[in-house]
Amino acid sequence: MQGPGKGVIVNSMILALFEDEFAGNLNPLAHLRPVYDLKFGIRSIREKYLRIFGDEFISLHCRAELASVMADRNPKAEINTYSADKYIFINGRSVIPEKELEKISSDEDLLYTNNGKIAAAVLTGDNLKKIRAAGGKLLSREDFPDLNEKAIKCLWLDYPWELFLENGNEIEREFEGPKMEGNLYDSAVVLNSDMISVSEGVKIKPGTVLDAEEGPIIIAPGVHIMSNSVIQGPVYIRGELCYKSGSENLRKYIYRRGM
Known part of the structure; x- marks a missing residue:
């Protein structure tokens, strides 16, 4: 795993942040922005991951109603599209420690789960078909291929008050x-x-x-x-x-x- 600012492609994987079907639970904070743009601690969730992966190129999945605004604000990013052949998808509600991210390998397509929820996934080739077809739909487990799973440690932000309660610790x-x-x-x-x-x-x-x-x-x-x-x-x-x-x-x- 490369350190902060060293480039978005880590082991040839491109970072893709996504919103899942539970993103609405973070309203009203997430009404006008994707969940990964919520501030938590010093930085937004997106900024935490960009310090590790870099910001040269990134794919951002968001609700359809936010897509045009996100495209205007992020001209270098893919919005709800995936043109490359290998991605590391990270759930925008999850805060995965860097040591845990280092356990993610590009050698095999896998789902990385915590408490039964997909926190991250490595997808390549044909395993990207469902995600590509989803567009601006909030992603659920059904939008990911049926792959082997590996447990990973992370902090979930399920409701607005959790950002406040955990902010000091972050x-x-x-x-x-x-x-x-x-x-x-x-x-x-x-x-x-x-x-x-x-x-x-x-x-x-x-x-x-x-x-x-x-x-x-x-x-x-x-x-x-x-x-x-x-x-x-x-x-x-x-x-x-x-x-x-x-x-x-x-x-x-x-x-x-x-x-």
């Missing part, structure tokens, strides 16, 4: 180590600096408390933390935001356990 899994590149004023208080990542361009004003004793704090570029704010991990604060004193409870919900 932030912890995605934490890549400490850094302090922003402007941290002298009177700011830092607890457990080994679990704090502050990007370039961040301003953290006097009196702020960064408490990472319960989990990592990740602050993206361009964030302005105003004086006397309290931030408790696990939390991810995305870029170009102004974080005010007294907003801790709201932000804690949105970024610690939310989207």
